Amino acid sequence: MKRVGLESSLAIAEAVRLAGVDVVSAYPITPQTHIIERIAQMVADGDLNASYIPVESEHSAMSGCLGAAAMGVRTFTATAGQGLELMHEVLPVASAMRLPVVMAICNRALSSPLSIWGDHSDIMAARDSGWVQMFAENGQQAFDLTLCAFRIAEDVEVLLPTAINIDGFHLSHVIESVLIPEQGEVDKFLPELPRPYVLDPRKPLTMGDFATPELYIEAKKSQDVALRNSKKVILQAWQEFEGVFGRRYSPVETYRADGASVLLLTMGSFSEVAMEAIDRLRESGEKVGLIRLRLWRPFPFEEFRQVASQADLLVVLDRAVSFGGPGPVCSEVQAALYPLSKKPQVAGFIGGLGGRDITTEGFEDMIRNARKKADAGRLGEVEIIGVRE
Template sequence: MRRVGFESSFAIAEAVKMASIDVTSAYPITPQTHIVERIAQLIADGELDAEYIPVESEHSAMSGCLGASAVGARTFTATAGQGLELMHEVLYVASSMRLPIVMSVCNRALSSPLSIWGDHSDVMAVRDTGWIQIFAENAQQAFDLTICAFRVAEDPAVLLPTMVHIDGFHLSHVIEPVLLPEVEEVNKFLPKFHPRYTLNPSSPSTMGDFATPDLYTEAKKSQDEALRNSMKVILQAWRGFGELFGRDYLPVEMYRADDADVLLLTMGSFSEVAMEAIDELREAGEKVGLVRLRLWRPFPFHEFRRAVTQAKLLIVLDRAISFGGPGPVCSEVKAALYHLKKRPQIIGFIGGLGGRDISVEGFRNMIHRGMGKAEQGKFEEFEIFGVRE
């Protein structure tokens, strides 16, 4: 075990090195550039024996990953914002062909106006692409969850591509202490990749074939079941990781929420900022707590319901805007609770767009503002937090 100062980007590159990937096919884009630059350096220095395919766009980056994974290579890539959008159609192909590619997404706002800064617009736009999607909150989690992502994705019962989300700049470019295990310890946790089906001329097969209306529905059902069932493997992998390395992960993680009347829901790096706000409010005697949604897909319905049904009010922060509709996380949360008799009331905020910071004080204000809106019965309204009127 080593304790080093790493930004999340380097922590991820280190995880990729320890996972001993075979191929990366990647295109640099802010704020993800440090990840692929670092991987290129590791390969050039002979520290990682892998093929780096430099491509001319993210569409080609993901297409390259597709081919590499299909022949049985452990495959990694990284992107952000517009890059993730340019990959969009190939993301569906990767999940439909059940190729366990692991990708870091340094969450970034979408143009226009052009913004290189962080929010979750890119994540929400790829919500339905069939990838497992996990959020990290700091550099240590970025490392840990990347290692776990390979194990989950490549499990024979899963075989699905997996995204590990880190917030652009807030995580990607912030140096923090990270505990790095020895590679032998990682090897104990992460077995070698033994793909069930590969493209191989000596044993030919066809992947990504054509389906008439007689077959397409069954193909999609099979894929959806695989994503839902990946939950079991995700839980096992995180439990196994916790036993070996002492850091535990859950699909829905709570903070000071046991007796809370009011819960705030966050995802990604804002969660730790919000914890500070919760601490301050608790000290002032307010019964507030935090729900951190770590697993975005498959959506952890069971764990989520169990976590929030005791509260009176749930305040949901979306870092993405769904123009003309509710925030994407908020509408998901409402759908998850709709049929329950006992459920909290819900207030939705949209905030932290395009790198707009939310401070500890900001989260305190958000919680109070949410409580005020609930008292006034303003449940329909979706407020953009901190917008200048």
């Protein structure tokens, strides 16, 4: 294991190399290009023995991954924003056909107006695509979770496509120190797993058939159960990861949440900024803490409820708008809390859209603002923050 200075995009490319990916099918889009450029270079240099398909669109990028994954080989792509939107049609097919594609998404805002900068609008629109979805907060996590994604997706009990979300620019384009393991350590964690159903002339099978109303719902139930059950494997994979590399991941991670009456909930790279805000508020004696939602799908109901139910007030930051509705994460956590008898009030905020920064002070303001609203009994509607009036 060595510590190197590496852009997060390149850390992901490094994970792809160490995972010995067989097929990469990708299309360039900002802010994701650094990942696939680096992989293309690795292939060109012979450092990664993979077939790289330079497709003509993101729709074809994901379609190419489907074809390769159906052959039973390790498959990777990366995209962002509009690219994920163009792929959208293919995403639920990957999960329904149980094809374990791994994808890095450098989360980016959606047009219009055109914005190449970060927020979570792209992945929230793909929330229901049936993929395992997780969020990284820094370069190390981007690297680690990419390795874990292959281990999870290809597990015979899972066989589901898996997405690692990293914030566009705020994470994708930042160089920081990352621990890169040796090939032997990676091989130990990530052996080649058997694949039961693949396209092979020696054992012909039919994939992607047509179902009448008599069978469609059975197919969907089976798919939903598979995604829910994947959590067991995810927990196991993260445990194995800790065993080999010493770093621990959980579906819901907290920061100074013990005894907190107010909890802030964030996803992605802004979580580390939020930690700074929590430190400051704790120093001034406030009982505040942080929840970082690492696993977005399957939604970690148990873990989330266990942590969130202790607080009086939960402050949720969404980095996407569900126009005319609540923030997508906020509505989700509210639904998760609703059946509990003891549950916090929830204050929903939307911010950090299209690359707009949220500073430590911004998070402190958000928490104070939420408290004020709660005290005044005005928690009903979501508020978009940091907007110029």
